[in-house]
Amino acid sequence: HLNQLKEKYEVFMWDSAGDPMPKKRFLEEMEDADAALTMLSEKVDAEVFEAAKELKVVSNLAVGFDNIDLEAAEKNDVIIANTPDVLTETTAELAFTLMLTSARRIIEANRELESGDWTGWSPYHMAGTDVYGKTVGIFGMGAIGAAFARRLKGFDCRVIYHNRSESKYAADLDAKLVSFDELLEQSDFVLCAAPLTEETKYKFDQEAFGKMQDHAHFINIGRGAHVVETDLKKAVETGDIAAAALDVYDGEPISKDHPFIGMDNMTLLPHIGSASVATRDDMVQLCVDNITHVLEGKAPLTQVK
Numbered sequence: 001h002l003n004q005l006k007e008k009y010e011v012f013m014w015d016s017a018g019d020p021m022p023k024k025r026f027l028e029e030m031e032d033a034d035a036a037l038t039m040l041s042e043k044v045d046a047e048v049f050e051a052a053k054e055l056k057v058v059s060n061l062a063v064g065f066d067n068i069d070l071e072a073a074e075k076n077d078v079i080i081a082n083t084p085d086v087l088t089e090t091t092a093e094l095a096f097t098l099m100l101t102s103a104r105r106i107i108e109a110n111r112e113l114e115s116g117d118w119t120g121w122s123p124y125h126m127a128g129t130d131v132y133g134k135t136v137g138i139f140g141m142g143a144i145g146a147a148f149a150r151r152l153k154g155f156d157c158r159v160i161y162h163n164r165s166e167s168k169y170a171a172d173l174d175a176k177l178v179s180f181d182e183l184l185e186q187s188d189f190v191l192c193a194a195p196l197t198e199e200t201k202y203k204f205d206q207e208a209f210g211k212m213q214d215h216a217h218f219i220n221i222g223r224g225a226h227v228v229e230t231d232l233k234k235a236v237e238t239g240d241i242a243a244a245a246l247d248v249y250d251g252e253p254i255s256k257d258h259p260f261i262g263m264d265n266m267t268l269l270p271h272i273g274s275a276s277v278a279t280r281d282d283m284v285q286l287c288v289d290n291i292t293h294v295l296e297g298k299a300p301l302t303q304v305k
Ligand code: 8YV
Pocket: 038, 039, 040, 041, 061, 062, 063, 064, 065, 087, 273, 274
């Protein structure tokens, strides 16, 4: 896909698998750039928009765009595009994987086996909890939340959700809109699938975890900054909640010294929500198409409002 850009335009590429691009270098590269294809690791803030005099479009390889200062983009007349829809089912699958992994203590069980500590069978050995028939609360019933909820139907779950208002995605799902407190109090599993905004930032704090049931599992595929991580650690340690399953962290990547590492009732993944080969192909293609559309004077396919 990137070759399509190289055929038409002069392209500078930073190896994103290595160290993140230093801010100074980013600013230099952006000085005469017409377009930028960015990821979460690039903070596209007011300073970048001021420096990028030729910039017409920022095409973000993600559905989320909390790494981009939308106000500064608008002020500088730069179009922002993202990659919604193409990653919906893949990300919902990962959320489901996290929920089942946490419920059935898969990481803990695998650790036991691999460390040679599996000594025999007993009735409650590695006994987890069922998802079948449970109440599942979704914080952020957008496209991904709804795709997750559709999967819950096969598990005969009761689905409740919290949004600012009725979600257009919830109509055929038999999912009930509830207050944030009701979501916390009633759910056996809570999934955070919301976009990160000023309103949703650090929404899951000590008070929120305190309201959850002590057997409840918390799953996060949104953003790490939805959660006060020290509060989550305490909640899991003290038994305020049973377990957490996370794909995202407040400050990524995390190292092996992160306080969550090694905890039995934590399922931890390195932000791979949308990481299937087919979906990543689609995301990159959409990013490229969004750039070419704008540079050819057309509207991008998926513009951030
Ligand atoms: C991206 C994501 O892969 O879409 C999002 O918002 O978090 C992931 O799908 C990640 O942001 C890399 O840029």
